[in-house]
Amino acid sequence: MVLIVAEHSDGKLRKSSLELAQAGRELAEALGVEPVGLVLGSGVEGVARELARYLPTVKLVDDTDLANVRAEAWTSAVSEVAKSLDAKAVLFSSGRTGLSVAPRVAVRLEAPLLEDVTSLGVEDGMLVATRLAYLSRVTERVRARSLPVVASVKPNVYPLPSEQGEGSMEAVYVSLSERDKRVSVGEKRKPSGERVSLDEATVVVTGGRGVGGASGFESLVEPLAARLGAGIAATRAVVDAGWRPYAEQVGQTGKTVAPDLYLALGVSGAVQHLSGMNRSKVVVAINKDGDAPIFKVADYGIVGDVHKIVPELTEALEEEGS
Amino acid sequence: MKIVTILKQVPDAEARLRPGPNGVDFSGVTFVIDGMDEYGVEQALRIREEGTESEIVALALGPARYEEAIRTALAMGVDRAIHIETDAGLDPISQARVLGKVIAGEEADLVFVGGKQADWDSSALGPAVAEVLGWPHSDWTISMELSDGRVTVVHDADEGSEQLELPLPAVITTQQGLNEPRYPTLPNIMKAKRKELRKCTLEEAGGAQPLTELLEQSLESRERRNVMLDGDPKEAARELVRRLRDEAKVLSK
Ligand SMILES: Cc1cc2nc3c(=O)[nH]c(=O)nc-3n(C[C@H](O)[C@H](O)[C@H](O)COP(=O)(O)OP(=O)(O)OC[C@H]3O[C@@H](n4cnc5c(N)ncnc54)[C@H](O)[C@@H]3O)c2cc1C
Numbered sequence: 270m271v272l273i274v275a276e277h278s279d280g281k282l283r284k285s286s287l288e289l290a291q292a293g294r295e296l297a298e299a300l301g302v303e304p305v306g307l308v309l310g311s312g313v314e315g316v317a318r319e320l321a322r323y324l325p326t327v328k329l330v331d332d333t334d335l336a337n338v339r340a341e342a343w344t345s346a347v348s349e350v351a352k353s354l355d356a357k358a359v360l361f362s363s364g365r366t367g368l369s370v371a372p373r374v375a376v377r378l379e380a381p382l383l384e385d386v387t388s389l390g391v392e393d394g395m396l397v398a399t400r401l402a403y404l405s406r407v408t409e410r411v412r413a414r415s416l417p418v419v420a421s422v423k424p425n426v427y428p429l430p431s432e433q434g435e436g437s438m439e440a441v442y443v444s445l446s447e448r449d450k451r452v453s454v455g456e457k458r459k460p461s462g463e464r465v466s467l468d469e470a471t472v473v474v475t476g477g478r479g480v481g482g483a484s485g486f487e488s489l490v491e492p493l494a495a496r497l498g499a500g501i502a503a504t505r506a507v508v509d510a511g512w513r514p515y516a517e518q519v520g521q522t523g524k525t526v527a528p529d530l531y532l533a534l535g536v537s538g539a540v541q542h543l544s545g546m547n548r549s550k551v552v553v554a555i556n557k558d559g560d561a562p563i564f565k566v567a568d569y570g571i572v573g574d575v576h577k578i579v580p581e582l583t584e585a586l587e588e589e590g591s
Numbered sequence: 592m593k594i595v596t597i598l599k600q601v602p603d604a605e606a607r608l609r610p611g612p613n614g615v616d617f618s619g620v621t622f623v624i625d626g627m628d629e630y631g632v633e634q635a636l637r638i639r640e641e642g643t644e645s646e647i648v649a650l651a652l653g654p655a656r657y658e659e660a661i662r663t664a665l666a667m668g669v670d671r672a673i674h675i676e677t678d679a680g681l682d683p684i685s686q687a688r689v690l691g692k693v694i695a696g697e698e699a700d701l702v703f704v705g706g707k708q709a710d711w712d713s714s715a716l717g718p719a720v721a722e723v724l725g726w727p728h729s730d731w732t733i734s735m736e737l738s739d740g741r742v743t744v745v746h747d748a749d750e751g752s753e754q755l756e757l758p759l760p761a762v763i764t765t766q767q768g769l770n771e772p773r774y775p776t777l778p779n780i781m782k783a784k785r786k787e788l789r790k791c792t793l794e795e796a797g798g799a800q801p802l803t804e805l806l807e808q809s810l811e812s813r814e815r816r817n818v819m820l821d822g823d824p825k826e827a828a829r830e831l832v833r834r835l836r837d838e839a840k841v842l843s844k
């Protein structure tokens with residue numbers, strides 16, 4: 270079977286976990302095995318039921334010690350379930366949690382890791398994945414040399430799955446050791462004012478240093494984003510300057526996004542930034558410097574001052590009624 | 592306290608990669624110490640400078656060219672270095688098995704490693720080394736404080752930041768925001784030449800077999816329309832909306 274480790278927040282499955290269910294279904298079919306969902310946490314029956322609409326079988330481990338993500342506890346729980354079910358593949362989505370837990374599970378299961386993959390397939394009985402490397406400048410195909418395999422799947426790549434009726438749900442018990450609980454999780458700080466989650470946005474508006482300051486974000490970026498129902502992102506230069514929170518940073522050391530539409534306002538287009546957005550479907554760049562590298566990766570470019578062009582763009586969209 | 596900082600050497604971010612016979616041509620590319628790993632070197636130095644007596648050891652697994660990155664770390668202030676020299680293309684999980692063995696032999700208390708390596712774009716090394724050692728880890732760490740055999744960190748989680756408290760020994764993966772890495776000074780670069788750099792082969796370090804195999808590489812390229820829209824701001828903006836709607840079809844409604 271293929272084990273699909275689902276994540277949730279506020280009692281709901283993450284969109285990336287739904288995509289993962291789709292990836293898991295496709296892989297299970299290619300391997301000729303069953304896809305099985307796994308939900309970890311405390312009070313997760315509702316989440317498991319939601320997942321069971323997409324998968325024939327869902328296992329849930331309801332344990333207060335799994336309420337917070339502690340990599341070791343999650344590793345033990347996932348590995349134990351994977352072993353008991355003789356999983357051929359264990360799938361995570363490659364958010365922070367998946368990227369942190371999947372390598373530990375790979376070590377524990379003595380399995381190869383296919384990390385942050387954009388596709389997963391089977392060739393001659395072995396798992397083959399495509400992924401990006403070298404700051405997303407290179408695409409590579411990698412083959413795992415043995416089974417089982419642990420893989421993390423990039424969000425926003427697989428489509429959402431169709432519903433399949435009611436799958437079966439089964440609560441399973443895992444024994445966590447003291448070691449699994451030795452890290453204590455303290456205060457959490459969620460970014461405030463984040464209207465549309467960057468991970469899930471189909472349109473992203475990014476402000477760079479060229480928007481001129483925190484006030485430029487308020488007067489230019491926010492109205493345009495609101496008009497488009499878009500998520501707001503920033504470059505590292507902007508985050509370093511304290512204009513926006515780190516959670517909004519896109520690039521090598523920030524988030525990776527691949528929306529249908531990416532608008533870069535006053536962004537120069539440094540490699541480290543491009544590595545976080547170069548898989549966007551359509552890219553728009555507005556920059557006063559016609560030689561800015563961002564134009565090389567843009568579908569549509571306007572050379573000019575963001576203070577003049579962005580308000581016109583917001584207005585034109587308003588007229589459009591979109 | 593003994594601190595190990597793991598180093599990688601990666602293509603300079605500004606380096607132009609070209610297509611080559613085997614996919615991507617890396618000849619002529621400048622390789623540098625991975626920026627993500629420098630934060631760990633800096634953090635180790637600060638721990639010592641703030642009064643915790645420490646020995647700081649740089650540890651690297653890679654081809655001969657890695658020596659330059661190791662010298663950079665020595666010049667920043669690391670005491671000595673171990674270089675497991677190999678041309679084998681080991682995946683991060685196999686690397687972690689080798690590195691873990693060496694770290695266990697060093698009896699380290701704290702290990703730093705970059706949160707994401709700019710060669711394979713992998714963030715697996717830190718968590719995998721921690722698992723091999725049987726230690727806890729913190730990923731994407733943005734601040735840390737040591738006290739009584741424990742380390743309290745703030746790290747980036749899926750939704751915002753989160754505080755963690757870990758018992759030592761532990762693995763900390765580093766990133767931007769943790770500190771501002773120093774530049775090596777000329778006298779320290781000279782001094783670094785006399786510091787111990789122990790080399791060993793992959794076999795001497797315990798050996799490892801790759802778990803994955805690279806089938807092919809190619810330069811990621813996406814066809815872009817590259818249409819520049821002229822005219823005054825109003826015209827350009829309207830033309831953009833029209834094209835997003837009719838040509839690119841990315842405006843809903
Ligand atoms: C290890 C490492 C990791 C990094 N990780 C990231 C990362 O994750 N994300 C990231 O973004 N960066 C990252 N960087 C930094 C990156 O190299 C760039 O410095 C950064 O992306 C630049 O941000 P910017 O485009 O906002 O600023 P700038 O490069 O200063 O560009 C500002 C642009 O705005 C234009 N402009 C100015 N005024 C106007 C105006 N009125 N109207 C229109 N245009 C205007 C200018 O022409 C210029 O092109 C990293 C760097 C390193 C070394």
Ligand SMILES: Nc1ncnc2c1ncn2[C@@H]1O[C@H](COP(=O)(O)O)[C@@H](O)[C@H]1O
Binds near residue numbers: 681682803805
């Ligand atoms: N993602 C990968 N998985 C497995 N092997 C790889 C991967 N990327 C590169 N390699 C192998 O590692 C060798 C050295 O790569 P590098 O460490 O980038 O110099 C390459 O020649 C490949 O054989």
